[in-house]
Amino acid sequence: MASLKALKLRIASIKSTQKITKAMKMVAAAKLRRSQEAAEAARPYSERMAAVMASLGSRVTVGPESPKLLAGTGADQTYLLVVVTSERGLAGGFNTNIVRLARRRADELMAQGKTVKLLLAGRKGRAAFVRTHRDAIVDTLDLIHGKAQQFADAQVIAANVIDRFTRDEFDVAELFFSRFRSALVQEPTTVRLIPAALPEAAKPDTATTSGPPPAAIEYEPDEEAILADLLPRNLAVQIFRAMLENQASFFGAQMTAMDNATRNAGDIITRLTIVYNRTRQAAITTELIEIIAGAESL
């Protein structure tokens, strides 16, 4: 049985841990709100981009003449897995879940005899992959933690990916990140980056729009040139979105994790307090017995 003093110290220490986790939970909640707003603010751009890509995609037929980013290299021997994780930990299974999904995919591809390369964004992913797939890592990029994700960061990653693609380092690129469902639910997700998956063109809604059919859209320069210009941008936008979602997911996960930790600390404190009181009473009882025994023997 621990001494009274040791128990008291432990309770005090857990109380201060609880204070820290509680504060972290609140900080994560505030940051979650901010990153959700950022994700919201970025939506118009990517929606328009997707709409234009879709309308272009319905006009351009994919052939050997098409830009490589769209058509691919025609092979699927080498895979580049871009894994976006966070810079910090203390977010429960957040990074583990992304890494597990990516690792499973990597092992699956390797089993099929493909070559796998890993491009890691975020420090936590590197730590995990260094242990199992050290040779596959081609590059790690650090993200800026805390501050709102900048589009420039996404452009850096996109440029890195495109650069490797033009040097024929890989045939297919896939992006791994955590999709934000809600503060409680984050879902590790895979998106194929190259060859680009064009979103389906929205069907013209003839039922609701009366009036003349929409005029044919003019393209300046022609469709192919615009597409060639848009594809790299689209890549950056997709990565940017992934980063924003990932950030929101991270804070969501951290909030949940810290909430659990706070509650857990509360439980431990209750348990320890009971032990502390029992020990104290036992000590008093023992003392009383000793006093009474002493008085009787007189």
Add this chain to the structure above:
Amino acid sequence: MADVLHFELVSPEKLLRSGDVYMVVVPGTEGDFGVLPGHAPLVSTIRPGAIQVFPTSMNDVPERIFIDGGFAEVGPNGLTILAESATPVGEIDVEATARALATARETLRAASGDALTAAEARVARFEAMQAVAVN
């Protein structure tokens, strides 16, 4: 058809501007073009340069915003410009731009291969920025 042009300026980070204007002049890759209400549907890429926004009529002093490339889409709902970055011309730091241009030219001289294209783009970008800021 509405007699005002609905104009939206969107960057990847946020919706910068949304409102009704009279006309917008856009520096397209193949030449500047003005967009008035009821313009035919069009998609065009943009070269680095300033867009000019005329709030109510032709005689207004246009509001000038520097756009660092992107693309413009004219549809039934008006004009949307997707730009990677946008700065009101008045906020461009002329000296900083001149310095950046000098550095970019410096790198261009030393660059070759892939880096050359990137350096050329940088020089073109800062040249456009400077040209816009000075006028």
